[in-house]
Amino acid sequence: MKNPIRFLLILALSIPLTASDVEKIEFVKSALKAMGAPNQPKVEVQWNRYYNNAQIGEICRKIAAAYPQLTRYEVIGKSYEERDIHSLTITDFSSGKPEDKPGMYIDGNIHSNEIQGAEVSLYTAWYLTENFEKNEWIQELMKNKTFYILPSINPDARDHYISEGNTPHSPRSGLVPRDDDGDGAINEDGFDDLDGDGHIVSMRIKDPNGRWKESSEITGMMVPCKENETGDYTLLGNEGIDNDGDGKINEDGEGFYDPNRNWPWSWQPEYIQYGADMYPLSIKENRIVADYILSHENIAGAQSYHNSGGMILRGPGSDSPAFSYHDQDRKYYDFIGKTGNKILPGYDYMVLYKDLYKAVGGEVDFFYGMRGIFSFTNELWSSFNYFGEKSKSSEFFGRREPVYKFNELLLFQEGIVPWKKINHPQYGEIEIGGFKKSWTRTAPSFMIEEMCHRNMAFTLFHAYNLPVVKFDEVTRKDIGDGLEQIDVILKNERVIPTRSYYEIEKQLTVPDFLEISSEDKNDVIAAMIVYDKYLNNTREIEKQPVRVKIDQIDGNATCQVRWIVKKGKKYTVKYTSKKAIDLESGL
Numbered sequence: 001m002k003n004p005i006r007f008l009l010i011l012a013l014s015i016p017l018t019a020s021d022v023e024k025i026e027f028v029k030s031a032l033k034a035m036g037a038p039n040q041p042k043v044e045v046q047w048n049r050y051y052n053n054a055q056i057g058e059i060c061r062k063i064a065a066a067y068p069q070l071t072r073y074e075v076i077g078k079s080y081e082e083r084d085i086h087s088l089t090i091t092d093f094s095s096g097k098p099e100d101k102p103g104m105y106i107d108g109n110i111h112s113n114e115i116q117g118a119e120v121s122l123y124t125a126w127y128l129t130e131n132f133e134k135n136e137w138i139q140e141l142m143k144n145k146t147f148y149i150l151p152s153i154n155p156d157a158r159d160h161y162i163s164e165g166n167t168p169h170s171p172r173s174g175l176v177p178r179d180d181d182g183d184g185a186i187n188e189d190g191f192d193d194l195d196g197d198g199h200i201v202s203m204r205i206k207d208p209n210g211r212w213k214e215s216s217e218i219t220g221m222m223v224p225c226k227e228n229e230t231g232d233y234t235l236l237g238n239e240g241i242d243n244d245g246d247g248k249i250n251e252d253g254e255g256f257y258d259p260n261r262n263w264p265w266s267w268q269p270e271y272i273q274y275g276a277d278m279y280p281l282s283i284k285e286n287r288i289v290a291d292y293i294l295s296h297e298n299i300a301g302a303q304s305y306h307n308s309g310g311m312i313l314r315g316p317g318s319d320s321p322a323f324s325y326h327d328q329d330r331k332y333y334d335f336i337g338k339t340g341n342k343i344l345p346g347y348d349y350m351v352l353y354k355d356l357y358k359a360v361g362g363e364v365d366f367f368y369g370m371r372g373i374f375s376f377t378n379e380l381w382s383s384f385n386y387f388g389e390k391s392k393s394s395e396f397f398g399r400r401e402p403v404y405k406f407n408e409l410l411l412f413q414e415g416i417v418p419w420k421k422i423n424h425p426q427y428g429e430i431e432i433g434g435f436k437k438s439w440t441r442t443a444p445s446f447m448i449e450e451m452c453h454r455n456m457a458f459t460l461f462h463a464y465n466l467p468v469v470k471f472d473e474v475t476r477k478d479i480g481d482g483l484e485q486i487d488v489i490l491k492n493e494r495v496i497p498t499r500s501y502y503e504i505e506k507q508l509t510v511p512d513f514l515e516i517s518s519e520d521k522n523d524v525i526a527a528m529i530v531y532d533k534y535l536n537n538t539r540e541i542e543k544q545p546v547r548v549k550i551d552q553i554d555g556n557a558t559c560q561v562r563w564i565v566k567k568g569k570k571y572t573v574k575y576t577s578k579k580a581i582d583l584e585s586g587l
Helices: 004-012 019-024 053-066 117-130 136-144 155-163 284-294 327-343 352-356 363-371 393-397 401-409 445-464 501-505
Strands: 071-078 084-090 103-108 146-150 202-206 212-214 222-224 233-238 299-307 311-314 348-351 374-380 416-424 428-435 469-480 483-492 512-517 524-532 537-541 547-550 558-566 572-576 583-586
Touching (some): 053 084, 053 117, 053 155, 071 284, 084 117, 084 284, 103 117, 103 445, 117 136, 117 146, 117 299, 136 445, 146 284, 284 363, 299 445, 311 352, 327 348, 327 374, 327 445, 327 501, 348 352, 363 374, 374 445, 483 512, 483 572, 512 558, 524 547, 547 558
Parallel strands (some): 311 348
Antiparallel strands (some): 071 084, 084 146, 202 233, 202 428, 311 374, 416 428, 469 483, 512 547, 512 572, 524 537, 524 558, 572 583
């Protein structure tokens, strides 16, 4: 502070500060840094709100500009309505090229109303870069891994959710026009925001024969009548009018297709899987993302963020015998998923088809089925977040006490539009009211950062356990007759193998290789894989002894290769892998 005495005098005399005085005030560093966040971040982001697609792009560009040694920003394509699909590549570029390290892919917001996945993804990029300099664990992580982060892969409908009238559940689809009701017109009968408040709430009409009434205990909450009761209202659905005169309301709005039923692995047509659309990857944004994923062969782990319900989901999405997860891979899923139960209180680790519902053509199965990538889908925000108790799913989304009580006690009634009368062009006098679009599915402001941090921590735990392969032992010894024996032991220091058992079985990817070289390839006489070094149990490689194929190096396990070579020559051994860092050692 250049003039502290004047500043103190101003305060003492209660003289208002001028603009120039305010500019001279320097912010003092906190005396005690709170754990888990930078004190003075280079990129200031407020994690108590939700951002539209342009703002997401701005945050991405700011992170990339502030941390050029850790970040690359790019637009990987344009959506149907020509919005940018943003991407951040996060790694320590000084320790190697991003494509040479195991990759962790992260995306969010494929369902546009499931909005907070973008914030969790963005928070991950922000946290990694802001904490890199002072956190040795993050330094080690980014030395060995690359993060590919796509915050929102449905930007058109995300912006529609934010700026237009919607319910908490719309639009789940994207915005490519579809004739949902088969009348030859497109999107002609969607929601109508009758009072122009940006929220599509419920409609009710007074009816002496109705089967609904207002709760006597919780103001505004509608409850069904018992069999021996007479109701006061009939519920008319969400705000809207019959725009096309067909006697129905809101039957042909934005979309409808489901972007998370359109992926090419285990895809089924619309009559089997609702929302699947016309053919696999018929949706432009999905094609762009699929091309991006398949062009990065180093991706070994994947995470997509949805909402809600508090779930850590893995596939498969169906119990079809044509597509099941390999038995040996389940233990790795279980290790990550069950640890997630501790990181994310109130979340349940679940198998999609068995514990939730059947769904084919989903992204989580695409990752595993096409590339053997270990992948999870987290359903963000849980009923546990209300009062520390799990509720049934019907209570979480619906007209039940915890939702209303939280709104009353912690949101001070902000989350619900009180019932009010309005003149409807078809129904006459009705009442509208109920949940705002930003309540029930999305975390309130004061809980967003914790949701972001805990889910990021789960994904970083997954990324940490992607393969890290090292030379554990490299030896050579004289065995007589002008020959030497060279032994190389590789060790994977993490839990997840360099290739999943599924990708080995289905031959989805290139195997790992361990290669030896010298001035003359004839210097290498024989090669063998050593299965038990104590019993000297080996299998000779009959073809190409200079290049040994390794199906995988299992988690926390070793792989040993032995060569018989001519004595006295210089040799180099090189390990190559798509999902682990390549190694080289001279002998």
